[in-house]
Amino acid sequence: MTSLLSELVADHAALVASIPAFPEQPASARGWTLGGEHICHQADDLTIMVLDTLPGVLQPPHDHAMTAIIGVFQGQEDQRFYARSDTGVSLTRQRSLLPGDTIVLGENAIHAISAPADRPARAVHVYFGDIYAVDRSLFHPDTLQAHPYTGDRYDEFCRPDPDTATATG
């Protein structure tokens, strides 16, 4: 699957040309404007989606409780990786993904995503399970303590991205 995704995003220009732009997204309850998503496939053993990441928002650290792979085909998706610690999680490294780049996130991986001010990201996200059906964790952006993942808590834990000048909430 990883090599298939790598092949797919290697021709990122073709994906840009063939995947329509998402309609403008409404602001969340707390005023964040996150990127749209389109679910291409959802089953017990596999979820595939196209996900946009918009500038201005530092999305909260979270896990997936399953292996995931990401392939970027437009813009830049900034990744922050975390490791579990005695008190929650701690930031370990960062990486910016550009068109054609793929990464594999192991079953226990924890990451947070954002996009730089001038380059919203579009990427294919693949999860080796039903990402909408599993119990997983979100981490508070300040305390880095774990909490059960909910959509409302994801919204609550978003913060203005200090690396951009276009924060929305």
Ligand SMILES: [Fe+2]
């Ligand atoms: Fe994620």
